[in-house]
Amino acid sequence: MTPQDTPEKSIPLKIIPLGGLGEIGLNMTVFEYDGVILVVDSGLMFPEDYMLGVDIVIPDYEYLRENKERVAGIVLTHCHEDHIGALPFLLKDIPAPVYATPFTIALVSHKLEEKDLLSRVDLHKIKPRESFSIGPFHIEFVRASHSVVDGVSLAIRTPAGLIVHTGDFKITHGQLDDEATDVSRLAQLGEEGVLALLSDSTNAEKEGYTLSESEIGATLEKAVRDSSGRVIVALFASNVPRLAQIVNIAAKTGKKIVFNGRSIEVSMRIAQELGYINVPPGMQIDVSEVKNYEDNEVLLVTTGSQGEPMSALARVAAGAHKQIKIRDGDTVILSSKFIPGNEKAITGIINNLYRRGAEVIYEKISAIHVSGHAFREELKLMMHLTRPRYFMPVHGEYRHLLHHARLAEKVGIPKNRILLAQNGNVINFMDEVGWIGESVDTGRTFVDGKGIGDVGRKVLKDRRALSEHGMVVATMVLDFDTGVVIYGPELLSRGFVFEDEKGHLLQDAQCVIMDAVEQLDLSGPDRIPLIEAATQQALRRFFNYVIRRRPVIVPLVLEV
Amino acid sequence: MTPQDTPEKSIPLKIIPLGGLGEIGLNMTVFEYDGVILVVDSGLMFPEDYMLGVDIVIPDYEYLRENKERVAGIVLTHCHEDHIGALPFLLKDIPAPVYATPFTIALVSHKLEEKDLLSRVDLHKIKPRESFSIGPFHIEFVRASHSVVDGVSLAIRTPAGLIVHTGDFKITHGQLDDEATDVSRLAQLGEEGVLALLSDSTNAEKEGYTLSESEIGATLEKAVRDSSGRVIVALFASNVPRLAQIVNIAAKTGKKIVFNGRSIEVSMRIAQELGYINVPPGMQIDVSEVKNYEDNEVLLVTTGSQGEPMSALARVAAGAHKQIKIRDGDTVILSSKFIPGNEKAITGIINNLYRRGAEVIYEKISAIHVSGHAFREELKLMMHLTRPRYFMPVHGEYRHLLHHARLAEKVGIPKNRILLAQNGNVINFMDEVGWIGESVDTGRTFVDGKGIGDVGRKVLKDRRALSEHGMVVATMVLDFDTGVVIYGPELLSRGFVFEDEKGHLLQDAQCVIMDAVEQLDLSGPDRIPLIEAATQQALRRFFNYVIRRRPVIVPLVLEV
Structure with a gap:
């Protein structure tokens, strides 16, 4: 060249x-x-x-x-x-x-x-x-x-x-x-x-090499045939090759198939329109019809294989799904990868499904995904x-x-x-x-x-701090003319400690603020920032010493 | 029986x-x-x-x-x-x-x-x-x-x-x-x-069966011998059998060994006192002495194999460790399991180590742990x-x-x-x-x-809410006698939106509160809870509509 x-x-x-x-x-x-x-x-x-x-x-x-x-x-x-x-x-x-x-x-x-x-x-x-x-x-x-x-x-x-x-x-x-x-x-x-x-x-x-999709198919088919009850397969809605295999297996094993969840329905509609999947006439039923069939006549396809808490699968596992209650003999197949970061959510669902009596098949114990x-x-x-x-x-x-x-x-x-x-x-x-x-x-x-790009390092840092020890708002109202405290310090917290423990702790904190403020020279024009800084510092030290927590402290000093 | x-x-x-x-x-x-x-x-x-x-x-x-x-x-x-x-x-x-x-x-x-x-x-x-x-x-x-x-x-x-x-x-x-x-x-x-x-x-x-510890030893020894630079091995401090193997490998390959970090030091002290590990005289050096030796003469043992952000290994990976700066030719061995939940932190460290030029050996690519x-x-x-x-x-x-x-x-x-x-x-x-x-x-x-058992469902729920969209405190001061608003509504937020975007949004929110409060009948004795509830509801709707966020809203209405 x-x-x-x-x-x-x-x-x-x-x-x-x-x-x-x-x-x-x-x-x-x-x-x-x-x-x-x-x-x-x-x-x-x-x-x-x-x-x-x-x-x-x-x-x-x-x-x-x-x-x-x-x-x-x-x-x-x-x-x-x-x-x-x-x-x-x-x-x-x-x-x-x-x-x-x-x-x-x-x-x-x-x-x-x-x-x-x-x-x-x-x-x-x-x-x-x-x-x-x-x-x-x-x-x-x-x-x-x-x-x-x-x-x-x-x-x-x-x-x-x-x-x-x-x-x-x-x-x-x-x-x-x-x-x-x-x-x-x-x-x-x-x-x-x-x-x-x-x-x-x-x-x-x-x-x-990756395993071929057809090898997965054989494992899937065996799991479906082995189940004495209903079969639920959870996977990504976009995995049309896997969906096609599942439809084939349902046809071969003579099961009715249910597609549960909006994203699966969209995916199936497009896949059928484009000829990627052919669901034989009469095979597909609605989730509301499941009760009209014997358990071993039904195969249900759904999402939620990553442990998403709002998914149909999570609701099934928690016993909170309207139409589907797990019974002994049911089999649930998670036909997808455990994506790093989702492991705990996924295994939580697996444990719950087992507890309800289902047989559960997932990548850790079976070649059910590639x-x-x-x-x-x-x-x-x-x-x-x-x-x-x-x-x-x-x-x-x-x-x-x-x-x-x-x-x-x-x-x-x-x-x-x-x-x-x-x-x-x-x-x-x-x-x-x-x-x-x-x-x-x-x-x-x-x-x-609706915000695009309006959350950055500072906002995330604040959220992190709030998430760890909650927050305490300390309010005081001063008289505009005299600078005398006419209200507060009043303390209010969220995500900090239990309600029952709070009373005592926050009462002590009030005294701590008053002690700190008493030592300030409030004759100048900057008394508000002075009091706020002193409150912030006094509370931070007090909470760290007494309970070793660092809530976000929001001092709020007003003059009226 | x-x-x-x-x-x-x-x-x-x-x-x-x-x-x-x-x-x-x-x-x-x-x-x-x-x-x-x-x-x-x-x-x-x-x-x-x-x-x-x-x-x-x-x-x-x-x-x-x-x-x-x-x-x-x-x-x-x-x-x-x-x-x-x-x-x-x-x-x-x-x-x-x-x-x-x-x-x-x-x-x-x-x-x-x-x-x-x-x-x-x-x-x-x-x-x-x-x-x-x-x-x-x-x-x-x-x-x-x-x-x-x-x-x-x-x-x-x-x-x-x-x-x-x-x-x-x-x-x-x-x-x-x-x-x-x-x-x-x-x-x-x-x-x-x-x-x-x-x-x-x-x-x-x-x-x-589990692999035997001695098979791991062979892989470890090869990795140590193959390194042209310094070797850093990260593991759990309590894994004394692995520590013993590493000491043996250092002895066989003629390297000086450094035990970095308090928990490793405690573990090594006890293991030596009890005779589980024998460090040959003159082999152990302090981290401050590393600079006196050629790179390929040094083996450093440390913790942080789970990606703990404050560990020595995390600091090395971030280029923030005082004594140890990674150079081309250095080898870092993570001799422990990727515990579920820690994967992202661990791979973050691996990526950083590679970027700095280290060779990195970990369980995904080598039999380095059992x-x-x-x-x-x-x-x-x-x-x-x-x-x-x-x-x-x-x-x-x-x-x-x-x-x-x-x-x-x-x-x-x-x-x-x-x-x-x-x-x-x-x-x-x-x-x-x-x-x-x-x-x-x-x-x-x-x-x-220091709190044992004073954090429960309610506190965690508040922390979760705070972590997701931060919080907004809305303060108003009323005149005790007349009920007239003499201060506010004043809004203050943390972890909600960027400072630059906030002004406009919070100004609109002030108007929203005033509109809501205007429609209330404040003649009764319960005006404070009435105003607080109205503020809460008006802000929740407003923020959801405008920016689709649900900050924790803390209304604070005082009378002076």
């Missing part, structure tokens, strides 16, 4: 990850050539423990807002929230046309409709092996197997060269043919010459198929990116052509050479209720 | 688990015969996510307080916090004599000394295969291998029969002879006739050795207990002799027959600062 002296070649292609590198979630990558911007994915992240009260997190895409008029299109690789969850926010700011596969478009339409955004946006359905152009970018969809249907990798042809972005993928064999990763097309791209491969790093620590992300052997296969000049690990925490980069080196990609980038880095490609250049600002934006 | 008609036989032996059944932690079991009470273990639990601000959790042992004068002794099986952490609290209420192995006693002494309790308590050192009596109980210690030294199972001889309580154990071969589980003695007890086996259920879901709790094959071996008439799974969540009970059934223990009990159940044994009888009250007591 020798650089040719065409005019296009002297303009660099820029790739700028705005999210997803150094974290799981927030996937969003900018491709920029000759002033035209293409955005790949627009994902969210669920809040971490310390982000108290935050509903969701989205990437800080200030860079896109600043260059709004240059954004020519948004391409989505698949329908998971960490790839499409920030889209409604992004589209409100930048209503660029969106390109994705039919299933992803259908799900996105549903979301946008709920937020009254649908009419403002152009949505384009593209099938695998189809191509389309956005400015100087010529994009082809390549089928990628994942724990959804209609996932794709992207072949992005640019004047600077061909980039392959894998999206989320795995390469296992033995599953439904239509949904298998299109290795032939990847191999053809490799023959054509790939300038850079951006590849999913999620499982770069995992040796070997990851949607390639393991190391598959990652190597992806490199072998595409034979890229440059390699850039994406989609993962730093450790995943690093292990993926090392794997690429093992496979024979020279170290100086492995680009271990982070969010905000501008990766340039020009004349067949790639390098990490300067950076743009990125970060995370917290969404709390 | 035929029941004999001796007078003793007609008194039931009672076993009452006060904690540890249906949960990991809080281990505490009461043995009661003819009015005499023996307590086995007194453990704590670290708070779960929803227990905001709680420092530790201890069992609610009201039953023991009520029967204080009948408590004749406390036996500890080993030195982990989930077995001894509640001891200082228990001893303050009930200063009964304590019996344990030398290492456990040494560690307990250290703890009690710190709390000024040591002089009030009789501590008795008992070695494995030694026996002692507490009232009608004749107790023998039987060596049990675990991730500590000096762990024991208990053979408790009572007039009603012989009970074996395993404590925490595993049975693997190939480790240091002295610390291996005493299978011969267990077999002898089995020959003698065991009425009931109470056995550790932690890993009842795990197939096969559980201290028996897997299923070992659990079966324990049953085969002791051949108990009754079996009672202990130490685990409900799912663990259930799987363990099922395993016992598989091994051939009849279902009606498997006692799947829960905390508070009174398990009776008389005339060779065991049954679960009535229950006593148990539960969990939250310790927050």
